[in-house]
Amino acid sequence: MSDKSTIFIFIDEDTRPIVEVQSPVSFELDTRKLPDGEHVLKIVSKDPSGKEGIRKIPFVVRNGPAIAIEGMKENAVVDGVLPLMINAYGKGDQKSFLIDGSETPQSIPWWVWTLIIGFAGWALFYLVRYFSIVQ
Structure with a gap:
């Protein structure tokens, strides 16, 4: 009988462990073999x-193309016609990053417009005051 604990590693509800090793252990989990979505890493240890x-450690796998959507948020209550902008792009692999298509175009947020209009109004106000003082 060994004086080390035995570690069993399971994914989701599998009854067969993906790994059975003696502790301590370094382990690489290859998520490319898992479908995208929510999973649970279950680690069971038995001492001598x-x-x-x-x-149990819940985690989410996203190996597939990233999907970005503008025009609707999660759990939104909607009606009528919705203009949506959808972009999907792959991440490439761990050695190279794909630039093409990886940037999602987005509309300008309302607060940026507010800042631009506020700055333009401020600049116009001081421009008018400057010219009224100079004359």
């Missing part, structure tokens, strides 16, 4: 006396 410890 037979006692078990369990830890």
